[in-house]
Amino acid sequence: MPLITEPNLPAPDAFYETLIDIHSGLTDEQSAELNAALILLLANHLGDMDIIREALLLARRSVVPD
Template identity: 60%
Template sequence: MDHLITTPHLDAPDDFYEALIDAHRGLDSAQSQALNARLVLLLANHIGSLAVLREALHAARDSA
């Protein structure tokens, strides 16, 4: 059964955050937005479940 995991699940969240910030370092706004778009699509492909992705979209939208 595929469901969005919303409880803490990341092995090293601080390390990931640092890597994310590093990936954006030196990019202008357009390049940074393009990186985010590519990252979202790569992670969506990895997840692979449209149901889970829809849950994520709704959760992200509701928290905006």
């Protein structure tokens, strides 16, 4: 299955609100650790290294264009 890059969340605003809320009260370091833990959990859930690699590359390109 290819990486889905089109909007796919049934309630994107609810996701965003939950993501922001989960970071409430955390230091910058704790927020970074939470993000890393979330990435590892979701990567494990996906379980497909090709999809994970593609997602990582697209995420990096969104921050540092080629």
